[in-house]
Amino acid sequence: MTGGLQRVASTVLLVVVSFMLTALILWVSGYRVGTVLSGIIQGSITATGAATSTIRWTIPLLLIGLGVVIGFRAGFFNIGGQGQFYVGACSALVVSLGWREGPVPLVIMCGMIAAILAGMAWSLLPGYLRVQFGTDEVLTTLMMSFIGALVLQYLTAGPLRNPSGTGQTAASERIPEAFRITDSSGVSVTALLLVGGVAVLVWLLLERTRFGLTMTLVGRNPTMARWQGIDVRRVGLGTFALSGALSGLAGAVELHGPGARLVTGFSPEVGFTAVVVALVGMLSVWGTVVAAVFFGGLQSAILFLPIVTDLPPPALVLLHGMVAFLVTIKFRAVRRRRAGLAAKPVVG
Amino acid sequence: MTVPSGPASAEVPAVRCRSLGVSFGTVQALHDISLDLAAGRIHALVGQNGAGKTTLAKALGGLQAPDNGTVCIAGNQIPPGDVRAAKSAGLAMVHQHFSLPPSFTVAEALELTAARPESHSVYRRTELYRRWQNEVAEVGGTNVLATRIRDLPVETRQSLEIVRALVSEARILLLDEPTALLTPAATDTLFERLRGLRDDGVTILIVLHKLREVAAVADTVSVLRDGKLVLGPSEISGVSQGQLSDAIVGPAPDADRAIAVEAAANAEQQLLLELVRVSSRESAFEPGLASIDLAVEAREIVGIAGVEGNGQRSLVSVIAGLSAVTEGSVLLGGEEMTSAPPARRRLRGLRLVPFDRNSEGISRSAPLWLNQSALRLIGRRRQFPLISLRQYKRQASEAMDLWQVRYNTVAQPAESLSGGNVQRLVLSRELASGLEVLVAAQPTRGLDFSATNFVRSSLRGLRDAGAGVLLVSSDLDELFELSDRLLVMYGGSIVARFNAPYDRQAVGDAMTGALR
Numbered sequence: 001m002t003g004g005l006q007r008v009a010s011t012v013l014l015v016v017v018s019f020m021l022t023a024l025i026l027w028v029s030g031y032r033v034g035t036v037l038s039g040i041i042q043g044s045i046t047a048t049g050a051a052t053s054t055i056r057w058t059i060p061l062l063l064i065g066l067g068v069v070i071g072f073r074a075g076f077f078n079i080g081g082q083g084q085f086y087v088g089a090c091s092a093l094v095v096s097l098g099w100r101e102g103p104v105p106l107v108i109m110c111g112m113i114a115a116i117l118a119g120m121a122w123s124l125l126p127g128y129l130r131v132q133f134g135t136d137e138v139l140t141t142l143m144m145s146f147i148g149a150l151v152l153q154y155l156t157a158g159p160l161r162n163p164s165g166t167g168q169t170a171a172s173e174r175i176p177e178a179f180r181i182t183d184s185s186g187v188s189v190t191a192l193l194l195v196g197g198v199a200v201l202v203w204l205l206l207e208r209t210r211f212g213l214t215m216t217l218v219g220r221n222p223t224m225a226r227w228q229g230i231d232v233r234r235v236g237l238g239t240f241a242l243s244g245a246l247s248g249l250a251g252a253v254e255l256h257g258p259g260a261r262l263v264t265g266f267s268p269e270v271g272f273t274a275v276v277v278a279l280v281g282m283l284s285v286w287g288t289v290v291a292a293v294f295f296g297g298l299q300s301a302i303l304f305l306p307i308v309t310d311l312p313p314p315a316l317v318l319l320h321g322m323v324a325f326l327v328t329i330k331f332r333a334v335r336r337r338r339a340g341l342a343a344k345p346v347v348g
Numbered sequence: 349m350t351v352p353s354g355p356a357s358a359e360v361p362a363v364r365c366r367s368l369g370v371s372f373g374t375v376q377a378l379h380d381i382s383l384d385l386a387a388g389r390i391h392a393l394v395g396q397n398g399a400g401k402t403t404l405a406k407a408l409g410g411l412q413a414p415d416n417g418t419v420c421i422a423g424n425q426i427p428p429g430d431v432r433a434a435k436s437a438g439l440a441m442v443h444q445h446f447s448l449p450p451s452f453t454v455a456e457a458l459e460l461t462a463a464r465p466e467s468h469s470v471y472r473r474t475e476l477y478r479r480w481q482n483e484v485a486e487v488g489g490t491n492v493l494a495t496r497i498r499d500l501p502v503e504t505r506q507s508l509e510i511v512r513a514l515v516s517e518a519r520i521l522l523l524d525e526p527t528a529l530l531t532p533a534a535t536d537t538l539f540e541r542l543r544g545l546r547d548d549g550v551t552i553l554i555v556l557h558k559l560r561e562v563a564a565v566a567d568t569v570s571v572l573r574d575g576k577l578v579l580g581p582s583e584i585s586g587v588s589q590g591q592l593s594d595a596i597v598g599p600a601p602d603a604d605r606a607i608a609v610e611a612a613a614n615a616e617q618q619l620l621l622e623l624v625r626v627s628s629r630e631s632a633f634e635p636g637l638a639s640i641d642l643a644v645e646a647r648e649i650v651g652i653a654g655v656e657g658n659g660q661r662s663l664v665s666v667i668a669g670l671s672a673v674t675e676g677s678v679l680l681g682g683e684e685m686t687s688a689p690p691a692r693r694r695l696r697g698l699r700l701v702p703f704d705r706n707s708e709g710i711s712r713s714a715p716l717w718l719n720q721s722a723l724r725l726i727g728r729r730r731q732f733p734l735i736s737l738r739q740y741k742r743q744a745s746e747a748m749d750l751w752q753v754r755y756n757t758v759a760q761p762a763e764s765l766s767g768g769n770v771q772r773l774v775l776s777r778e779l780a781s782g783l784e785v786l787v788a789a790q791p792t793r794g795l796d797f798s799a800t801n802f803v804r805s806s807l808r809g810l811r812d813a814g815a816g817v818l819l820v821s822s823d824l825d826e827l828f829e830l831s832d833r834l835l836v837m838y839g840g841s842i843v844a845r846f847n848a849p850y851d852r853q854a855v856g857d858a859m860t861g862a863l864r
Contacts (some may be wrong), residue, residue: 204734208734208735209735210724210733211733213721213725213735216718217711220712221707221710221713223707224707224708224709224710225711225722226690227690227709228690228694228723228726229690229691229693229694229727230690230722230725230726
């Protein structure tokens with residue numbers, strides 16, 4: 001178990017180093033590092049409503065991040081969470097606006113199912129291309145992400161635009177208040193139970209089902225899996241579907257929760273930050289939960305910081321980037337080492 | 349480039365090596381090789397797989413630094429492992445696998461590998477084409493220049509590799525199994541070309557597998573066995589095919605080794621695995637199957653002999669359901685399985701020991717228990733989805749204990765096991781309940797003496813317990829010892845069938861294609 005402890009320690013160290021590098025850059029640029037740090041702590045924990053805001057941002061990061069973990073387990077790098085999240089939210093909105101008189105629980109349920117299906121579809125297309133033609137899923141999921149963002153833009157500026165809207169950005173009509181599972185703080189018992197339940201289910205799926213074990217084998221050595229009679233294509237498609245489903249669900253939770261309407265380009269980074277969340281969480285379910293809370297706090301702090309310093313919001317995005325950069329290097333290094341081992345010639 | 353202006357090459361051998369030795373870890377790949385190759389002739393080098401042919405070619409070409417011994421090319425001693433020195437002494441290698449960059453056009457690739465590229469580094473396309481049109485004239489005309497390497501047929505790529513070697517102004521060519529991927533017609537064309545080069549004074553060392561081809565092209569022949577030079581270089585006219593086969597295969601270690609196990613006395617034999625006129629497409633490194641008929645019954649071990657690369661991999665993957673059948677049918681236990689997915693064949697009692705245990709047999713980074721339990725993951729869709737890991741781990745450790753796998757915990761990654769233990773792990777998974785027919789591919793390759801004996805007695809035990817075994821091996825002693833019947837594969841077909849007691853000479857001849 002010391003190996004596991006070592007991995008946790010190295011990940012924590014990596015986050016600390018990112019903090020220090022960011023602090024260094026801020027210090028060189030003439031900001032007061034102490035103020036910024038205390039701002040981060042206030043904005044994520046101690047200020048009024050900060051803790052709530054942290055949890056509010058944890059929810060989508062966790063859902064999408066778990067989707068990334070599922071993909072990775074079977075060896076697929078689904079980084080298109082952003083687009084799957086958007087099309088999920090759009091589908092839920094269509095359900096809610098199209099069935100205003102429906103019974104509340106049923107409409108919410110249908111909205112979530114629609115969002116899950118849309119997220120699945122958005123992920124299955126690259127997934128199919130991957131298992132059928134070997135197309136690099138990093139590229140295709142990313143491209144699908146842009147398409148998802150444009151779909152959102154089209155809907156909010158076009159067919160679903162709120163005609164009485166006055167804002168500068170295009171937005172849809174609000175869904176009826178009854179269809180929301182949280183108020184605008186984005187946190188409620190229902191939402192927490194939902195997300196917690198999903199995390200437990202994902203953990204059970206990955207660690208306690210035959211399908212989860214099959215995914216692990218496929219992700220670690222698809223050749224061996226094929227010799228063992230495992231249908232690698234089917235496992236791949238299932239993985240992409242589940243992974244997209246979680247991002248789609250995140251979109252529905254956002255809409256039925258804090259959002260209540262769709263705005264062009266809302267939460268623009270959540271799908272990409274979720275990839276970093278999964279990597280920092282060492283691709284384990286509970287690690288991802290911890291990492292999601294951490295990045296949720298950071299997101300909350302980014303929104304809070306302008307109140308206490310003159311720091312522009314992108315300055316903390318720098319921290320995100322730093323963590324993402326270092327965690328990717330670590331991840332690649334581990335993979336390289338593993339690949340190197342596998343490539344060692346066998347005499348005889 | 350400084351070529352000493354010595355006397356004509358008749359006296360200085362083109363290639364000379366003295367007491368050359370190469371070892372990889374504990375394996376002695378080459379053992380005290382001393383060899384002179386006369387200039388302006390075609391020298392063939394033959395031997396079984398793993399005899400050290402490629403290693404010798406690499407050592408001569410400077411690609412492999414020898415542990416001891418010297419190499420002289422055209423009278424110049426080459427510093428150990430110095431490719432450049434070997435090249436500038438006029439030697440070029442044509443590798444077993446193609447080395448030209450597949451995305452380059454022919455002209456670009458030639459420009460890249462030329463000995464002295466023109467001094468400027470910016471080219472016009474037409475200029476490139478003009479420069480190389482003479483060189484490619486004999487491999488397919490000038491219109492081949494603009495074609496990308498990857499779009500060329502295999503034999504053209506092969507010829508281009510030789511062109512590449514020649515544009516670097518080589519006077520000595522080393523060809524490592526150039527015919528492995530060629531059709532007979534393309535092989536004839538290649539040989540024609542080599543004879544032409546020889547008549548122009550080029551010295552050629554060609555690694556070959558098939559005795560027929562040796563007879564067709566070579567002036568002299570040398571045989572390697574277990575890293576030792578056991579014959580030659582001798583004039584081809586002075587060596588009979590029988591002598592060559594003997595030299596390649598070697599004497600039987602014990603007189604009674606070739607006695608087959610007594611046939612099982614079960615009158616009611618049951619057909620477990622049957623291939624009826626099965627053909628399949630060729631893969632990158634192997635011919636496809638050509639109308640194979642094969643049957644494995646209960647209580648027998650059927651051996652498949654053959655020089656590697658003659659369709660054995662295609663055969664096993666067709667049976668496993670990993671590659672498609674173009675014609676014919678595959679039956680397991682009498683049930684039609686030609687297009688059934690691998691999982692259904694597994695559930696019907698097919699078990700496999702794959703060729704490469706480290707990449708096909710196990711997942712190196714996955715824990716032992718997961719590797720051991722892999723077969724429990726398929727075909728149970730109607731069962732309750734949640735499983736007990738504790739039960740999986742316990743059953744895995746019981747099975748591994750039974751098969752005497754040495755390990756610390758079931759959670760350690762499989763890559764931490766030694767080769768023999770990895771094979772025991774594979775056997776503990778494959779030779780469990782539900783087995784009806786086992787396909788074992790090179791099951792003892794790379795294993796030490798005791799592990800080898802363990803695997804062989806397991807196969808025998810399996811047969812005695814009523815299972816059918818198809819044993820694919822390149823170890824003739826193993827095949828003779830275990831097989832109740834022996835089939836020889838050559839070029840994707842079964843060219844000969846033998847019953848015990850086996851005639852080493854006849855089997856060796858069939859393997860090298862001498863029967864044809």
